[in-house]
Structure formats: structure tokens, C-alpha cells
Amino acid sequence: MSVNRGAGILAIILGLIFIVFPIFSAELVSIIVGLSLLFFGISAIFMGGNLRKTYTTYSTIAIIIGLISVILGFIFVFYIDALSFLIGIQCYIVGFIMIIFGLGGLISKMTKLSSFSSILVLLMGILLIALGIFSFNNPIYIAMIIGIVLIIEGVMLFLDDE
Numbered sequence: 445m446s447v448n449r450g451a452g453i454l455a456i457i458l459g460l461i462f463i464v465f466p467i468f469s470a471e472l473v474s475i476i477v478g479l480s481l482l483f484f485g486i487s488a489i490f491m492g493g494n495l496r497k498t499y500t501t502y503s504t505i506a507i508i509i510g511l512i513s514v515i516l517g518f519i520f521v522f523y524i525d526a527l528s529f530l531i532g533i534q535c536y537i538v539g540f541i542m543i544i545f546g547l548g549g550l551i552s553k554m555t556k557l558s559s560f561s562s563i564l565v566l567l568m569g570i571l572l573i574a575l576g577i578f579s580f581n582n583p584i585y586i587a588m589i590i591g592i593v594l595i596i597e598g599v600m601l602f603l604d605d606e
């Protein structure tokens with residue numbers, strides 16, 4: 445099994461876990477967001493490294509976004525007590541990261557499958573920012589959106605195996 449397929453399967457499994465199991469506390473939301481950003485960042489760094497020779501613009505964007513995601517992931521896991529207002533901020537941060545990642549994929553003009561995946565990630569980022577307001581009362585939205593994005597990226601990685 446190739447690295448892309450393995451990463452795709454892992455992303456799909458993680459996405460399903462985030463969707464199936466509800467969030468029970470604001471502190472757990474921060475840990476889940478941090479871990480998902482951490483896994484997303486690591487995945488983006490590896491993907492950017494693999495595409496370094498063919499798609500330099502996209503690979504650079506992916507590596508930078510990956511590094512930012514890893515740093516924010518560690519911050520959300522270890523240093524932020526997720527109070528209600530911080531959950532909304534987390535939605536905005538993760539939403540902006542998804543929008544930039546989606547736009548980077550569209551700018552690079554890779555395959556049709558990755559362009560479709562980039563459009564979906566971009567739309568999910570916009571949706572996540574819109575749901576940031578609602579997360580002040582119900583923080584489950586952020587885990588659900590991240591789960592959907594992980595499934596989208598996982599399917600793209602699984603199907604785009606060369």
C-alpha cells in the first residue's frame with residue numbers, strides 16, 4: 445500500500461471518528477481541534493514535500509500551511525483552555541486555513557480530482573467561518589466540519605494514488 449493510500453485511509457477514519465462521536469466539553473473541543481490541525485498539518489507538509497518538484501507553488505503553500513497548522517495544533521492541545529469564545533476563534537482560524545489551502549490547490553491547477561477536492565475544502569472553510577458564530581452556543585460544528593474535510597482529503601489521497 446502506498447503512502448498516499450495509507451494517509452487517505454487514516455484521514456477517512458479520523459474524519460469518521462470526528463463526525464460519529466459527539467463533543468462533550470469545551471476542553472475536548474480544543475484537544476480535538478488541536479489534534480486535527482496537527483494531523484492536517486503533518487499531512488500537508490508530507491504532501492507539499494512529495495509535490496515539491498512538480499508543483500512548486502502549491503507545495504510551498506502546503507508546507508507553510510502545514511507548519512502553521514502544526515504550531516496551532518500544539519497550541520490548542522497544550523496551552524488553550526477552550527472557553528466558549530475561544531471555540532469561535534478556533535472556527536475562524538481553522539476556516540481561514542482551509543480557505544487558503546483550498547485556494548492554493550485551485551491556483552496550482554493540478555488534476556481535476558484535486559481541483560474538486562480544493563473547491564470542497566474551500567467551501568468547508570467558508571462554511572466553518574460562517575458557523576463560527578453558532579459555535580459559541582454549540583461547539584460540535586467545528587469537529588463535524590473538520591471530520592468532513594478529513595474525509596474529503598482522505599478520499600482524494602486514496603483515489604489520487606499514482
